[in-house]
Amino acid sequence: MNKFALLGTSLVLCAGAATAADYQVETLADGLSSPWSLAFLPDGGMLVTERSGQLRLIDVAGQLRAEPVAGVPEAFVNGQSGLMEVALAPDFAESGELFLSYSCGTREANHTCLAAATFNGETLENAHEIFRVQPAKKGSAHYGGRIAFLPDNTLLLTLGDGFDYREQAQNTANHLGSIVRLNRDGSAPEDNPFVGQADAMPELYSIGHRNVQGILVDDAGRVFSHEHGPRGGDEINLIEAGKNYGWPKITYGIDYNGSQISPYTELPGLEQPLVYWDPSIAPSGMTLYQGELFPEWQGSLLVSALAGKEVRRVELNGDTAGEQESLFTELGQRFRDVRTGPDGAVYLLTDSPSGQLLRVVPAN
Amino acid sequence: MKVMTVLRIVFLYLLAVLVATLLGSLVQTQFNLAALQALDVPVDASTRLHSSLHDLRFFSPFLALMVAACLLLALPLAEALGRIFKPWRWLLYFLAGFVGIWAACALANYLLPMPTFIAATRETPGLLSLMAAVGLGSALFGRLTKPKARRGLRVLG
Numbered sequence: 001m002n003k004f005a006l007l008g009t010s011l012v013l014c015a016g017a018a019t020a021a022d023y024q025v026e027t028l029a030d031g032l033s034s035p036w037s038l039a040f041l042p043d044g045g046m047l048v049t050e051r052s053g054q055l056r057l058i059d060v061a062g063q064l065r066a067e068p069v070a071g072v073p074e075a076f077v078n079g080q081s082g083l084m085e086v087a088l089a090p091d092f093a094e095s096g097e098l099f100l101s102y103s104c105g106t107r108e109a110n111h112t113c114l115a116a117a118t119f120n121g122e123t124l125e126n127a128h129e130i131f132r133v134q135p136a137k138k139g140s141a142h143y144g145g146r147i148a149f150l151p152d153n154t155l156l157l158t159l160g161d162g163f164d165y166r167e168q169a170q171n172t173a174n175h176l177g178s179i180v181r182l183n184r185d186g187s188a189p190e191d192n193p194f195v196g197q198a199d200a201m202p203e204l205y206s207i208g209h210r211n212v213q214g215i216l217v218d219d220a221g222r223v224f225s226h227e228h229g230p231r232g233g234d235e236i237n238l239i240e241a242g243k244n245y246g247w248p249k250i251t252y253g254i255d256y257n258g259s260q261i262s263p264y265t266e267l268p269g270l271e272q273p274l275v276y277w278d279p280s281i282a283p284s285g286m287t288l289y290q291g292e293l294f295p296e297w298q299g300s301l302l303v304s305a306l307a308g309k310e311v312r313r314v315e316l317n318g319d320t321a322g323e324q325e326s327l328f329t330e331l332g333q334r335f336r337d338v339r340t341g342p343d344g345a346v347y348l349l350t351d352s353p354s355g356q357l358l359r360v361v362p363a364n
Numbered sequence: 365m366k367v368m369t370v371l372r373i374v375f376l377y378l379l380a381v382l383v384a385t386l387l388g389s390l391v392q393t394q395f396n397l398a399a400l401q402a403l404d405v406p407v408d409a410s411t412r413l414h415s416s417l418h419d420l421r422f423f424s425p426f427l428a429l430m431v432a433a434c435l436l437l438a439l440p441l442a443e444a445l446g447r448i449f450k451p452w453r454w455l456l457y458f459l460a461g462f463v464g465i466w467a468a469c470a471l472a473n474y475l476l477p478m479p480t481f482i483a484a485t486r487e488t489p490g491l492l493s494l495m496a497a498v499g500l501g502s503a504l505f506g507r508l509t510k511p512k513a514r515r516g517l518r519v520l521g
Contacts, residue, residue: 256476
């Protein structure tokens with residue numbers, strides 16, 4: 001059953017002394033099947049992806065439609081795979097165009113895929129695949145899947161290394177473990193950094209990533225991303241075209257079984273993270289808070305975390321990271337995504353087979 | 365069975381687990397370093413030593429649990445088969461650990477969230493090397509528990 005907060009669902013008041021802001025948390029929708037991503041429609045509605053393959057519409061009245069949006073490409077759903085990001089084109093208000101990332105294929109041979117479609121307010125039209133990671137990989141882990149738009153109208157799609165293929169993150173002849181930059185038709189822009197290099201994939205924008213599940217572009221055009229590291233190696237990076245972020249040649253983490261992945265945390269020619277987390281928090285989504293409801297959080301990165309069961313606020317001081325603060329820990333939830341709404345509220349998706357969409361507003 | 369006999373078997377079992385784990389941990393380290401070297405990461409002798417010690421300290425406890433569990437099941441089976449196929453006793457003990465750790469890895473990969481729990485086993489050479497390491501541990505147990513050959517006049521058999 002799905003409810004809207006103002007219709008009488010749970011209201012949690014939080015005024016913890018450990019946080020700089022007092023807030024309350026409203027439940028906008030529940031019963032979502034592993035919700036993964038959230039997009040705000042110009043009319044005040046929202047689109048939510050469920051990893052199990054559905055796109056759900058929350059209409060302008062705040063009602064979660066019972067039937068999923070029709071026309072969504074079929075996703076390969078297993079383990080970490082499924083339908084991932086929904087991202088509205090910058091000109092969505094005029095074009096109705098949106099993008100969906102998802103895993104496609106089979107357990108033995110699958111890819112991260114990207115589709116474009118037009119949303120007419122009720123259903124998707126003309127959904128068609130515009131990009132798929134090459135080569136196919138086996139297993140259902142580390143797909144990346146987040147999308148951000150650059151000021152030049154190209155888009156960035158984050159990818160993962162497929163877990164068992166970590167060394168391929170250093171191989172420019174494939175897409176594994178990279179961030180790719182695409183035109184809106186899925187083609188590679190001619191000014192991409194690896195264009196013209198022998199055997200290199202022209203879509204590559206940066207390489208040496210493990211599993212990037214947070215990305216944003218700020219008003220100055222800076223690209224921030226975060227990625228799941230191994231045990232103790234989660235990172236926030238400031239992404240620049242053509243740079244190598246090191247995985248797995250350098251890392252601050254070790255393998256889940258305790259074994260070493262690399263003896264090095266630094267090597268020449270490899271970028272250092274702005275932040276790394278040891279122990280890991282498992283960062284899953286990110287927003288740059290620029291709303292007016294929480295002045296204390298202005299200009300901070302808000303990073304949703306799965307294992308950490310929190311949203312980590314990271315202050316930015318120019319191109320460096322400053323103080324950090326753990327938010328919403330009292331909810332005890334794994335958070336899959338965090339967004340800043342048009343109203344300045346913070347929106348959260350909880351990671352659960354029966355997940356929730358939460359809205360955080362000031363207590364007063 | 366005498367208490368001393370039981371204690372001896374337990375000691376030899378632990379010794380087999382220890383040897384298999386140490387060898388297996390070294391296999392994991394060397395295959396990982398080889399993969400890094402293939403990416404032009406510099407690995408000198410000192411780095412190799414430190415990496416090996418790191419894995420012996422932090423990885424071997426996990427591997428030891430897997431080895432201990434698989435040998436607990438595999439060694440009695442090898443002993444039973446060894447009494448039937450006496451000339452092949454050493455081979456049966458080797459295969460007990462060799463196949464046993466493969467089954468343990470397969471079970472771990474099935475039960476745990478990550479596709480492959482031990483990175484060295486992603487590729488066949490690494491998997492076979494780890495299997496051989498544990499096979500050597502179990503073969504050692506078979507060698508040390510081998511009944512002494514009876515001397516003297518053989519009337520029958």
